[in-house]
Amino acid sequence: MGIADRKERDKEELREKILVAAKSLFLEKGVEKTSIRNIADQIEYSPGIIYHYFRDKNEIFHALHQGGFSQMMEKMQVLRSVRNPMERLKAMGSIYVGFALENPDMYDLMFIKEAPIDHVYNSEHDNWKEGGGTFEYLRMTIKECAEQGHFKGHDLEPLTYLIWSAVHGMVSLNIRKRCEVVLPERQNTIIREGLEEFFKILDRL
Template identity: 50%
Template sequence: MGITERKEREREEMRQLILEAALKLFLTNGFEKVSIRNIADEIEYSPATIYLYFKDKNELLFALHQRGFAKMVAEFQPLRLLNDPFEKLVEMGRAYIRFAVENPELFDLMFIMTAPMDKLDKEDWVEGDQAFGLLMQVVQECMDAGVFQQHDIQSTAMMIWSSIHGYTALFLRKRLGMFAECDVPVIMDDSFNLFCETLRKGL
């Protein structure tokens, strides 16, 4: 009975169609300014239809959020080639910041916006979990290689992630108004390099 399979496939195609349209609109107009009606218009369906494929707007956002992680993980792949674990860590941080600056809307959805996380009960956040696992792995390598002293991995990884995340969060939410606009990138860079140096010397 291939008919139910086809139905299911069509259903999945429709979901993807919605997500694609939503992503396109979000990336061009920003999240705040895109409504369910806009998305419905884009795919030439009624707004009510969207609710046949997603429970509510948050679920739709969460689906996009997963796409964001897929993209980020893809961009992290080249790092696997690096041999020096510390260099790998540093480049990972740089990639994180670069991703945030180049994909502000996606990054927002993944790490800053409240909306997509509102419904999540407990440990459904597989994507975040995996990404953090990757970081812990690299940190472990640094410790094994003697670049860092032995410390609790979770806390160490958390410390590094938080630090890197801080830059992006403050930058994306426009909290660096105390610097001249043109100085911001260079200060961010200097600051990041200083952090790396400090880690290498002090951790």
């Protein structure tokens, strides 16, 4: 069975090559402006071959999309050592922002780019990787905060959404270049400073 295995590996290898090439091109020129022919050129194969490994361009997008969530969850692992839920919540915000600033194009892919319409939620669909897991973790953390006496008088589900939105908003406005309206001398630091203000607010809730 070694031969079949090796063939399987070879196939997997080319699939991986396509993904690596697609990722570098997507992040460099954007999804829309990267053509199948560009990817084929990079891996030195004909364009047609790509359709033997992915149904269409969207499927390539999705494969990378999933990879992004794995990558982010990886970074979140350090939160395990943070016992105090409010500290954990704030640390989560820092990690989230850090990930977004270090991988702006991947973040764009994950949270800003329009999700292709034909995104079918089949049985194999792993909600954890697709971001639901991260939100679930945020929800749990906020619930723990509430149990420790925070967020009195608040409805936790919309509050969770608001907290996520605040951080996402700062990051996405920056990524999509809507920050020119901010005072020029503060544009580079506005996200981290905004996060600081956010922490001050959270501490008082």
